[in-house]
Amino acid sequence: MAADGERMGASAQRTLEEAAQRADALRQEIERNTYLYYALDAPEISDAAYDSLMRELRSLEAAYPQLATDDSPTKRVGGYVEKQFTPVRHAERMYSLDNAMDEAELIEWMRGIEELYGHLPALCCELKIDGSSIALTCRGGLLVQAATRGDGTTGEDVTANVMNVKDIPRALRPGSLDVAADPDAPLEVRGEIYMPKASFEALNREAEAEGRKPFANPRNAAAGSLRQKDPAITASRDLATFLYAISDNAALKLKGQWELLQWLKEAGFHVNPDVQLCQSREEVLAFCAASLEKRGSLPYEIDGVVVKVNDFALQDAAGFTSRAPKWAIAFKFPPEEKTTLLRAITVQVGRTGVLTPVAELEPVAVAGSVVARATLHNEDEVHRKDVRVGDTVIVRKAGDVIPEVLGPVITLRPEGALPWEAPKTCPSCGSRVIREEGEAQLRCVSIDCPAQALERLLHWVSRDAMDIDGMGEEIVGRLVEVGRMSDVADFYSLTEEELACLKMGRTNKEGEAITLGHTVAAKLISAIEASKERDFARVVCGLGIRHIGKNTAAQLVEVYPSMEALKDASEEELTAVHGIGERAAASIWAFLRTPDNVDVINRLERAGVAMAAIRMEGEDRAQTLAGLTFVLTGTLTELRMSRDEAADALKAYGAKVSSSVSKKTSFVAVGDNPGSKYDKAVKLGVPVLDEAQLKAVLDTGEPPVI
Numbered sequence: 001m002a003a004d005g006e007r008m009g010a011s012a013q014r015t016l017e018e019a020a021q022r023a024d025a026l027r028q029e030i031e032r033n034t035y036l037y038y039a040l041d042a043p044e045i046s047d048a049a050y051d052s053l054m055r056e057l058r059s060l061e062a063a064y065p066q067l068a069t070d071d072s073p074t075k076r077v078g079g080y081v082e083k084q085f086t087p088v089r090h091a092e093r094m095y096s097l098d099n100a101m102d103e104a105e106l107i108e109w110m111r112g113i114e115e116l117y118g119h120l121p122a123l124c125c126e127l128k129i130d131g132s133s134i135a136l137t138c139r140g141g142l143l144v145q146a147a148t149r150g151d152g153t154t155g156e157d158v159t160a161n162v163m164n165v166k167d168i169p170r171a172l173r174p175g176s177l178d179v180a181a182d183p184d185a186p187l188e189v190r191g192e193i194y195m196p197k198a199s200f201e202a203l204n205r206e207a208e209a210e211g212r213k214p215f216a217n218p219r220n221a222a223a224g225s226l227r228q229k230d231p232a233i234t235a236s237r238d239l240a241t242f243l244y245a246i247s248d249n250a251a252l253k254l255k256g257q258w259e260l261l262q263w264l265k266e267a268g269f270h271v272n273p274d275v276q277l278c279q280s281r282e283e284v285l286a287f288c289a290a291s292l293e294k295r296g297s298l299p300y301e302i303d304g305v306v307v308k309v310n311d312f313a314l315q316d317a318a319g320f321t322s323r324a325p326k327w328a329i330a331f332k333f334p335p336e337e338k339t340t341l342l343r344a345i346t347v348q349v350g351r352t353g354v355l356t357p358v359a360e361l362e363p364v365a366v367a368g369s370v371v372a373r374a375t376l377h378n379e380d381e382v383h384r385k386d387v388r389v390g391d392t393v394i395v396r397k398a399g400d401v402i403p404e405v406l407g408p409v410i411t412l413r414p415e416g417a418l419p420w421e422a423p424k425t426c427p428s429c430g431s432r433v434i435r436e437e438g439e440a441q442l443r444c445v446s447i448d449c450p451a452q453a454l455e456r457l458l459h460w461v462s463r464d465a466m467d468i469d470g471m472g473e474e475i476v477g478r479l480v481e482v483g484r485m486s487d488v489a490d491f492y493s494l495t496e497e498e499l500a501c502l503k504m505g506r507t508n509k510e511g512e513a514i515t516l517g518h519t520v521a522a523k524l525i526s527a528i529e530a531s532k533e534r535d536f537a538r539v540v541c542g543l544g545i546r547h548i549g550k551n552t553a554a555q556l557v558e559v560y561p562s563m564e565a566l567k568d569a570s571e572e573e574l575t576a577v578h579g580i581g582e583r584a585a586a587s588i589w590a591f592l593r594t595p596d597n598v599d600v601i602n603r604l605e606r607a608g609v610a611m612a613a614i615r616m617e618g619e620d621r622a623q624t625l626a627g628l629t630f631v632l633t634g635t636l637t638e639l640r641m642s643r644d645e646a647a648d649a650l651k652a653y654g655a656k657v658s659s660s661v662s663k664k665t666s667f668v669a670v671g672d673n674p675g676s677k678y679d680k681a682v683k684l685g686v687p688v689l690d691e692a693q694l695k696a697v698l699d700t701g702e703p704p705v706i
């Protein structure tokens, strides 16, 4: 079954009355969206969010059977026939497929198939295109009618519109019907009509520019474009098709799905190239995994993989349930959107004093990972989205992207839910918070704010800044709690002895406080010691000056390679530095003139932290690698360097270092456990360097010879 995250919401203890109210509210919302979706092609929520509501209703009805009603949307098969188009009865019912919501369900289905036939037959795997189903009827080799799926039995006649879809042939290629059982009989070809992502985005940009309502997603844009009263409008939309079935397999003398796909291609239809005839469960699972991986890079939307028993005779032997064929299943990708409960909105204080509202959610599995918190960015954002504690909210997480709260399902809002009020004081130190003109953020400006201190200290030790290995949140947090640290200069007065004796917040079996111990303490001290020689840009970044991040720090240091030089620069001069805007310039200028900050910088300098770009031999090094672009991937174990360090060393010779591989990449240097960049390099034919070759480049500054 689907991951447990989604059950958590539904399984929360409810009285029967509460459950009944919730079920009622869910049904109304689902019905409303069904109408918006099918009749108006204008849903207000995504399919995934709709499915999420439907799942919650289903699990409520399962937990409280007395609440089930005959007219519940959970009992109905989707679909809707509009009156403005002529109804078309399909030659054979257009079934929808049963779904496998995860790998376990797919394996279960394959096991059933194996049991049914006594062996696992060849399975044809195809991408599940997220479009709108279409049935094209040909007679004597000519396209005569096109219909939507409708409710599966009866669809709508959209022939005039489909005639305007560019990739649909008006006639089959000559000779196609040689394999027809009866060349004069009508032949119904089925598939999916869709709108490419880029065309969808262009269409929505246009709609917005003209003040029209944008489409919710490419599928609705395709369905809406297909169901236009004026065929000229359909003609103006970029629609495309993938065909993959015929209504009656006996109509053609073909053995199976694979052969049918070849035939469709030869007959002139557009057939998706990503198909695979699989002989084992492992191959099917690998195809699904690979398809999920490429999902984002395809020019059209897919939402899963369709797996079919290839052989038509075997398909016939398996037959149908009342809803769907037994010989096929749709493996659905994990949804990228789910609905869940917003339990609270908490406020986090960052190192620059920014207050960030955070949504605390009933944990829910989205796109394969459990989401329990999501940033709400700032006060305006909370009000713009109008999310309130107690709301059912839609959470989105696509790929590696940070989870996001899209907004509430307003109709499911509990009575009395109040708009969120931003705090007037800092939740960490109690100081009054301010909001500067033109700023979206609330800010605590107290110098003594412990939350800010902790964040600033953690920023100093972070990988982008001083990269002090082992100095994590737990240890720094303890040091702040016991009053040992309040600013970044305090790191450099720590002793091994006091770190070794530092009591962590935990106790051992005997109830004694666990201390850090000498081994860890010694490592930390040497890591702190090593940080004194870090690049000056890292020091500037590490100070946590507002608007000065890793890249801006590097740009500043190019022009002002020491603290002396930086302090002497005027605000105008700083503004003139490439990549430094007025705000950043004003920020750093003010920072260096604030007595508390100057004090910290002086103490750092006295402790031995380098306050100037370290003059490496070859400061004016020949730019022997100019014009070359390197990409680094994997762990550089032999070189004992971080990728950032290796990148800096390459840049010193004038090379460019990029984070992604393209045809323009000159070399990809590969350490241990390289990621997908390595695969991409091989695919694009970009030369690959191992660590020894990279070392030679760094040692000599000469371009590699391959």
Ligand SMILES: [Zn+2]
Pocket (backbone or CB within 6 Å): 349, 426, 427, 428, 429, 430, 431, 444, 445, 446, 449, 450, 451, 452
């Ligand atoms: Zn504060």
